[in-house]
Amino acid sequence: MEKSEKKSQEQTLKEPVHLVREVGGDSTMGDEFDVYGDEKSADIKYRTLVWWKAAALMLAETVSLGILSLPSVFASLGMAAGIILVIGLGGIATATGYVLGMFKLRYPHVHSMADAGEILAGPIGREVLGAAQVIFIVFVCGSHVLTGLIAFDTITAGASCSVLWAGISAIICLVLSIPRTLNGIAYLSVASFTSIIAAIFITMIGVGVAGQKAPVRATADLSFASGFLAVCDIIFAYAGHVAFFTFISEMKNPQDFAKALYALQISDTTLYLVCGIVVYAYTGDTATSPALGNTGVTLRKIAFGIALPTIMIAGVVNGHVCAKMIFVRIFRKNGKESHHMNSHTVVGWATWIGICFGVWALAFIIAEVIPFFNDLLGVISSIFASWFTYGISGIFYFHLTPRSKRWATGWQKARTIFFSFIILMGAFIMVAGLYASIQSIVDGYRSGAFGKPFSCVSRAML
Numbered sequence: 341m342e343k344s345e346k347k348s349q350e351q352t353l354k355e356p357v358h359l360v361r362e363v364g365g366d367s368t369m370g371d372e373f374d375v376y377g378d379e380k381s382a383d384i385k386y387r388t389l390v391w392w393k394a395a396a397l398m399l400a401e402t403v404s405l406g407i408l409s410l411p412s413v414f415a416s417l418g419m420a421a422g423i424i425l426v427i428g429l430g431g432i433a434t435a436t437g438y439v440l441g442m443f444k445l446r447y448p449h450v451h452s453m454a455d456a457g458e459i460l461a462g463p464i465g466r467e468v469l470g471a472a473q474v475i476f477i478v479f480v481c482g483s484h485v486l487t488g489l490i491a492f493d494t495i496t497a498g499a500s501c502s503v504l505w506a507g508i509s510a511i512i513c514l515v516l517s518i519p520r521t522l523n524g525i526a527y528l529s530v531a532s533f534t535s536i537i538a539a540i541f542i543t544m545i546g547v548g549v550a551g552q553k554a555p556v557r558a559t560a561d562l563s564f565a566s567g568f569l570a571v572c573d574i575i576f577a578y579a580g581h582v583a584f585f586t587f588i589s590e591m592k593n594p595q596d597f598a599k600a601l602y603a604l605q606i607s608d609t610t611l612y613l614v615c616g617i618v619v620y621a622y623t624g625d626t627a628t629s630p631a632l633g634n635t636g637v638t639l640r641k642i643a644f645g646i647a648l649p650t651i652m653i654a655g656v657v658n659g660h661v662c663a664k665m666i667f668v669r670i671f672r673k674n675g676k677e678s679h680h681m682n683s684h685t686v687v688g689w690a691t692w693i694g695i696c697f698g699v700w701a702l703a704f705i706i707a708e709v710i711p712f713f714n715d716l717l718g719v720i721s722s723i724f725a726s727w728f729t730y731g732i733s734g735i736f737y738f739h740l741t742p743r744s745k746r747w748a749t750g751w752q753k754a755r756t757i758f759f760s761f762i763i764l765m766g767a768f769i770m771v772a773g774l775y776a777s778i779q780s781i782v783d784g785y786r787s788g789a790f791g792k793p794f795s796c797v798s799r800a801m802l
Contacts, residue, residue: 375451375589375668382682386521391596393526394587395603397657398580400529403608404536404654405483406577408630410612411619415627416570418560422616425574430609433578434601436733436762440581441597443736444588451589452665453582453728460739473582476724477662479717481703484655485509487630490799491644491651498798503708509652510704516656517663517696522590525660532653539632539647540615546635547622554624565779572718572773577612579725583661633801640801663695711790715781722773731766734759
């Protein structure tokens, strides 16, 4: 009986419901339109992704920078805690990602967190979640600019002003963001994934040849702030959920999203474990972040050179998602898409390029102006990634599941308790992460560890 009821409920989640939206006295039904409208005669077709392309985009967006912090996380937390957290948080991220997919299938018009916010809390929810999504992604783009700067500085041994390398990184990402659909970027994402795999393998071979540098600890004795700051790095490594609605919106068959999600979670969890365990096993407490800096000088330059595609392309995926959200918001009104969205018009292209330029200009400025950018990224991740990756999925579950069904069977009771825990987990991560990140900023100022804005000082890992 419970199995049949479980199957019935999952089928119910996949059935679209009517969402009435009142706009200027006009009512439109939320399931009567898709994000991009009828594309049969459109010049620009967005819904072109098959499941493996969506998986490639998700891998490029998620694995790129997340994997580079894992060895230092293991060094902070110890081997046992690192393994448990990577597996545990990865499993939870799979469950929450699945609920995001179900929410999208239930409401086909949802393209961003802003659209989901409107369903949950009306216009206020739309503006709050929309602003949160833009702010979070712009800061993620800033982290790619900063990592690109470090890579170029390392490869060239600090031959030029680091601001120049940051500018070059932002320009490369801007140019690659110009295509209007995710289909072309999906092929770049395959190159991105290949590049990070090759770079990590070079790093693992390098540390293996060099031999063990320091002992490995199963556990660590840390303050709450420093320990949770390391946990936040793992949370950030799974923080791809913010872009899932956009990816599903451009899939030919949105029902295949689960395949892409499972491919992502199996791949990233496996890679995080292998990279974290192997590199930490040889480097011990001397492990640095990014992980590519743990080898000798020559191999370090080679690893960063090979990793450049993933540093850039993963940034491109995030920047594209942010720009697409704003673009759709401008050209989709009352459930109808403007012809500028689906046609090669001057207005459409000028708007798109202008938005992309704005996203990457902001990312460049933020990465250069704020001397404690990495710690500020921790603050932003604590506020937003805690909810986008975990907490908000619990809210989606309660919205999708009628009260009468939440406690109907043993399975439903377990699900209801689990997603209640997910909401509390999101709130805890936000508060604890904010405390740990702010404490790190305070400690950094006390020690004089922060540099100056737009400084030409080399950031090379030599």
